[in-house]
Amino acid sequence: MTIKSNIPKGPLDKKWSNHKFNMKLVNPANRRKYKIIVVGTGLAGASVAATLGELGYNVHSFCYHESPRRAHSIAAQGGINAPKNYSNDGDSVYRLFYDTIKGGDYRAREANVYRLAEVSGSIIDQCVAQGVPFARDYAGYLDNRSFGGAQVARTFYARGQTGQQLLLGAYAALNRQIDAGSVKFYERREMLDLVMVEGKARGIIARNLINGKIESYAADAVVLATGGYANVFFLSTNAKASNATAVWRAHKRGALFANPCFTQIHPTCIPVSGEHQSKLTLMSESLRNDGRVWVPKQKGDSRQANQIPENERDYYLERLYPSFGNLVPRDVASRRAKEMCDNGYGVGSSKMAVYLDFADAIKRLGKDAIFEKYGNLLDMYKQITGEDPYQVPMRIYPAVHYTMGGLWVDYNLMSSISGLFILGEANFSDHGANRLGASALMQGLADGYFIAPYTISNYLASNKFSPVKEEQKEFTDAENSVTSTINKLLSIDGNKTVDEFHREFGKVMWDYVGMGRTKQGLQKALKLLPEIRSKFWKEVKITGNAHDINTELEKAQRVADFMELGELIAIDALHREESCGGHFREEFQTEEGEAKRNDKKFSYVAAWEFSGKPGSPKLNKEKLDFEEVHPSQRSYK
Amino acid sequence: MNLTLKVWRQKDKNDEGRFIEYSAKNISPDMSFLEMLDIVNIDLVKKGETPIVFDHDCREGICGSCGMMINGRAHGPGRGIATCQLHMRSFADDDEIVIEPWRAKSFPVLKDLMVDRTSFERIMRSGGYTSAKTGGIPDGNSILVPKPVADEAFDAAACIGCGACVAACPNSSAMLFVSAKVSQLALLPQGQAERETRVQRMVAQMDEEKFGSCSNTYACEAECPKGISVVHIARLNREYITAQL
Numbered sequence: 001m002t003i004k005s006n007i008p009k010g011p012l013d014k015k016w017s018n019h020k021f022n023m024k025l026v027n028p029a030n031r032r033k034y035k036i037i038v039v040g041t042g043l044a045g046a047s048v049a050a051t052l053g054e055l056g057y058n059v060h061s062f063c064y065h066e067s068p069r070r071a072h073s074i075a076a077q078g079g080i081n082a083p084k085n086y087s088n089d090g091d092s093v094y095r096l097f098y099d100t101i102k103g104g105d106y107r108a109r110e111a112n113v114y115r116l117a118e119v120s121g122s123i124i125d126q127c128v129a130q131g132v133p134f135a136r137d138y139a140g141y142l143d144n145r146s147f148g149g150a151q152v153a154r155t156f157y158a159r160g161q162t163g164q165q166l167l168l169g170a171y172a173a174l175n176r177q178i179d180a181g182s183v184k185f186y187e188r189r190e191m192l193d194l195v196m197v198e199g200k201a202r203g204i205i206a207r208n209l210i211n212g213k214i215e216s217y218a219a220d221a222v223v224l225a226t227g228g229y230a231n232v233f234f235l236s237t238n239a240k241a242s243n244a245t246a247v248w249r250a251h252k253r254g255a256l257f258a259n260p261c262f263t264q265i266h267p268t269c270i271p272v273s274g275e276h277q278s279k280l281t282l283m284s285e286s287l288r289n290d291g292r293v294w295v296p297k298q299k300g301d302s303r304q305a306n307q308i309p310e311n312e313r314d315y316y317l318e319r320l321y322p323s324f325g326n327l328v329p330r331d332v333a334s335r336r337a338k339e340m341c342d343n344g345y346g347v348g349s350s351k352m353a354v355y356l357d358f359a360d361a362i363k364r365l366g367k368d369a370i371f372e373k374y375g376n377l378l379d380m381y382k383q384i385t386g387e388d389p390y391q392v393p394m395r396i397y398p399a400v401h402y403t404m405g406g407l408w409v410d411y412n413l414m415s416s417i418s419g420l421f422i423l424g425e426a427n428f429s430d431h432g433a434n435r436l437g438a439s440a441l442m443q444g445l446a447d448g449y450f451i452a453p454y455t456i457s458n459y460l461a462s463n464k465f466s467p468v469k470e471e472q473k474e475f476t477d478a479e480n481s482v483t484s485t486i487n488k489l490l491s492i493d494g495n496k497t498v499d500e501f502h503r504e505f506g507k508v509m510w511d512y513v514g515m516g517r518t519k520q521g522l523q524k525a526l527k528l529l530p531e532i533r534s535k536f537w538k539e540v541k542i543t544g545n546a547h548d549i550n551t552e553l554e555k556a557q558r559v560a561d562f563m564e565l566g567e568l569i570a571i572d573a574l575h576r577e578e579s580c581g582g583h584f585r586e587e588f589q590t591e592e593g594e595a596k597r598n599d600k601k602f603s604y605v606a607a608w609e610f611s612g613k614p615g616s617p618k619l620n621k622e623k624l625d626f627e628e629v630h631p632s633q634r635s636y637k
Numbered sequence: 638m639n640l641t642l643k644v645w646r647q648k649d650k651n652d653e654g655r656f657i658e659y660s661a662k663n664i665s666p667d668m669s670f671l672e673m674l675d676i677v678n679i680d681l682v683k684k685g686e687t688p689i690v691f692d693h694d695c696r697e698g699i700c701g702s703c704g705m706m707i708n709g710r711a712h713g714p715g716r717g718i719a720t721c722q723l724h725m726r727s728f729a730d731d732d733e734i735v736i737e738p739w740r741a742k743s744f745p746v747l748k749d750l751m752v753d754r755t756s757f758e759r760i761m762r763s764g765g766y767t768s769a770k771t772g773g774i775p776d777g778n779s780i781l782v783p784k785p786v787a788d789e790a791f792d793a794a795a796c797i798g799c800g801a802c803v804a805a806c807p808n809s810s811a812m813l814f815v816s817a818k819v820s821q822l823a824l825l826p827q828g829q830a831e832r833e834t835r836v837q838r839m840v841a842q843m844d845e846e847k848f849g850s851c852s853n854t855y856a857c858e859a860e861c862p863k864g865i866s867v868v869h870i871a872r873l874n875r876e877y878i879t880a881q882l
């Protein structure tokens with residue numbers, strides 16, 4: 001397959017404005033004739049559906065939740081970036097662009113990242129107009145905080161619930177269009193297949209989760225904004241239902257999957273407490289603004305934190321990275337925490353944790369100020385662990401959090417399938433090998449409000465669409481294939497539950513395809529993962545039937561897809577013989593233990609093509625050219 | 638810990654429903670309540686029975702999906718938490734726990750502990766927004782919102798739409814939920830233009846959905862996982878009266 005990124009010509013800072021001018025438009029009177037399906041109602045999906053509806057298109061919006069507001073974006077805590085330079089600390093579009101490219105360890109496209117930085121300021125304005133209650137100062141101006149990988153304060157926030165407030169803003173905009181009749185919303189529908197007609201994406205197959213009906217929906221373009229795939233590891237900070245089924249099934253229909261091994265491990269999560277653990281809870285990166293990370297200087301020190309005197313503590317991030325200190329990027333902070341624990345400096349009963357300590361900040365700013373900034377996070381911590389972080393330092397450990405990889409898209413956010421657009425965390429586009437904090441919310445909303453509405457219009461205006469009907473063969477064939485997969489799963493009647501399989505699979509992923517990867521480990525994973533998958537298809541037990549609410553059946557389909565995707569992640573990780581960002585191959589590190597890239601060999605996007613059978617994908621490469629920023633060894637010292 | 642659960646099982650909307658007793662064995666006090674139910678469900682599936690169905694997703698108290706009556710209390714014992722934030726350390730060994738779905742005419746049971754809260758959606762669609770279009774918006778700092786106002790608006794905006802307020806209310810009133818949105822937008826300068834039509838339309842939709850009326854028992858505030866204050870109900874009433882004039 002030849003892949004074309006379709007990056008417009010011209011200087012970096014003019015590309016998007018030139019492209020906007022060159023794109024074709026659809027006359028307002030004709031827009032209603034075009035039907036667009038949007039799957040997903042997180043930040044990316046809700047914002048694009050609302051905006052397309054407002055433009056006058058005939059929009060059909062789907063999600064598996066009962067309400068758009070339940071999408072996983074609701075859980076984002078810390079904030080959203082924009083280079084407004086309200087803090088007057090030297091921020092600019094260029095600096096945000098530069099930080100993001102560098103933060104991503106030079107594995108993202110310059111043109112996309114520049115556009116993201118360019119439109120991000122408007123997102124804040126948009127959200128303010130919707131009534132999003134961002135943090136303000138007493139005079140009424142918007143307030144900012146700092147996030148990892150940046151030396152300026154450009155992060156806008158709404159206490160520790162920024163994702164919630166932004167999603168409720170987009171949800172409100174979507175509701176306005178539903179009320180106006182321009183968007184039709186379908187709740188509790190799970191997309192299970194993509195339908196192609198004459199080589200173009202022309203519809204979806206969805207299961208009605210209440211009555212089990214398999215439904216067909218035709219359209220002129222399909223947008224997937226279905227989120228990330230971190231739950232392939234079973235334990236992650238994602239919501240329980242977050243899954244990769246929509247993108248995976250589109251992949252099987254021909255959409256390339258880019259850089260699947262670029263997964264992000266977040267340094268500050270509440271450590272695992274036991275075998276029963278069903279998910280992990282993030283403690284926002286914003287806490288590293290005021291919290292200090294440390295471990296005891298003495299190995300295996302079993303004293304309580306409060307009994308360890310100041311001079312016996314190792315504030316290792318401040319020691320190793322004097323200029324960024326506790327605010328180094330996530331991949332660096334995670335790796336250092338793991339290393340400390342692996343070397344015997346870990347704390348808590350499991351010894352798989354480090355401290356995040358607020359004592360100094362409380363002394364300096366007072367308890368009230370800390371409560372004001374982080375109250376809900378600290379309460380959440382207390383609720384889960386039973387310990388009071390105002391009294392004793394928090395215990396934290398890295399956990400899988402975000403996936404930079406995703407379906408490959410060109411500059412227009414269109415996948416390798418014509419008419420199939422991928423937005424938000426589901427695409428691979430802007431974060432390279434590591435995402436900086438507070439930039440996923442920014443990307444989701446940039447895609448949805450300010451980029452895709454233009455590029456989708458251009459697609460509709462530039463193509464001819466033969467009429468399609470839900471009754472035609474392409475739809476009935478896809479329906480039949482969905483139904484037969486469901487029947488097959490239900491007929492196995494084995495002896496192990498879906499969760500047990502998912503846990504087992506996720507453990508192998510974490511052990512061998514997690515934070516530290518090696519050739520041997522990955523080869524081992526590639527032996528174990530298909531074995532678990534084949535056992536799953538022989539031994540899984542799902543009770544109930546296909547004709548009403550069946551949560552086990554829902555999970556089984558998602559896990560079946562994760563088991564194929566997981567293998568692709570391992571294949572990608574094995575092939576990429578370098579370390580970059582979140583992809584750390586232990587064989588490739590600098591003397592100081594930092595990720596060592598190999599730009600000569602791997603300065604490309606790995607875009608995998610489905611070959612008809614899981615486990616034997618075909619590699620396509622999109623070369624990355626850096627015209628503005630010269631890739632160098634990242635340094636946060 | 639070992640516990641006895643009395644769980645409401647109901648096949649679908651039309652089924653009558655009944656309590657069924659289960660035992661939950663070897664439960665760790667560090668587990669969350671939903672993790673305890675996960676374990677019970679694994680046993681059920683292994684025995685060939687259908688698992689207990691309940692809504693959940695984020696499991697950290699923010700998505701608003703979860704919600705059940707636990708020993709007669711919305712989201713169970715403890716203040717300011719959703720069901721998913723409840724931990725088993727709040728119970729004692731050998732306790733009996735009664736688990737039911739939200740009970741309200743406007744929230745029909747879909748299955749077991751899962752209810753249909755789309756009535757909330759229709760209320761939100763009838764006016765829970767500002768009519769800001771995408772694009773062409775002035776700079777964020779051109780609208781000043783002093784901190785105390787921003788904070789109060791935030792307190793109202795923190796509602797997660799779980800429905801505990803309705804479930805806790807003897808009249809199944811949705812006033813706390815509706816007032817939270819009305820109040821947030823009434824407080825902010827951005828919400829002024831549609832202030833009157835918004836409150837009228839949202840209240841009309843709430844009535845159409847057959848939620849009960851508010852008789853100031855404040856059970857809603859007591860069980861709300863986000864501590865939404867009944868002060869917002871007073872503001873809604875004021876807004877509504879002003880809008881009628």
Ligand SMILES: Cc1cc2nc3c(=O)[nH]c(=O)nc-3n(C[C@H](O)[C@H](O)[C@H](O)COP(=O)(O)OP(=O)(O)OC[C@H]3O[C@@H](n4cnc5c(N)ncnc54)[C@H](O)[C@@H]3O)c2cc1C
Nearest residue numbers: 040041042043044073078079191227424425438439440441
């Ligand atoms: C705990 C946590 C905290 C975070 N904090 C921050 C932060 O502070 N700042 C930041 O920038 N980023 C943060 N992130 C990352 C960020 O929240 C996500 O990357 C982002 O919200 C993803 O948005 P989305 O719109 O792409 O997808 P999601 O919000 O995940 O939405 C996916 C949507 O797709 C639907 N869907 C999926 N599959 C199907 C299907 N098959 N059929 C039908 N519907 C489907 C779902 O119902 C849902 O509506 C955080 C993430 C986590 C986990």
Ligand code: SF4
Nearest residue numbers: 796797799800802861
């Ligand atoms: S007001 Fe409170 S109880 Fe009611 S829906 Fe909102 S968060 Fe839930």
Ligand code: FES
Nearest residue numbers: 694696701703721
């Ligand atoms: S599961 Fe999200 S609030 Fe409980």
